[in-house]
Amino acid sequence: MQDLNNNWTDVKISENEIELGEYKGENTHVVVPGEIEGKQVYITRFPGSRSDGSSQLTPEQAKIESVVLKEVNSKKVKTKKFADDPSRITFGVDITIPGDSLSYVDLSGFDISDFSVMSSMFRNRYSLKQIDGLDTWDTSKITDMGYMFFGIPMTDAS
DSSP states (O other), X not given: OHHHHHHBSSOEEOSSEEEEOOBOOOOSEEEEESEETTEEEEESBOTTOOTTOOSOOOHHHHTOXXXXXXXXXXXXXXXXXXXXXTTTSTTSSBOOOOOSSOOEEEOTTBOOTTOOBOTTSSXXXXXXXXXXXXXXXXXXXXXXXXXXXXXXXXXXEO
């Protein structure tokens, strides 16, 4: 668990859950498992996005080349809603995909079943070439996907 504190901000560990904040590690290939030591994993920020709302990435974040959200023991990575202001981020996490180096994401292990808005998720990610896992998503509650793929030269999405 020490590795979590070295690579993530705002790590919260309870009996059944692990919540991860902003990624601050130096790995260029980031894997987020849906379960760690039997605990459900939640993210509040997509790896590489800033917790302060800034669009300016840290040097570590700018180097991220791939992000994999991985299902483990039938548990997918989840997000938590912001109870203090549910309108702040409609689907519970800043999921806008960041980074100038990010070329690959695998979102097959990402539980979006409670999301309602996913607009601009991949917008203008010019370096993004491949997205895997979209075919595994439950999008039954999504009402807005506007500009989700706008401005990306992706060569493969599945």
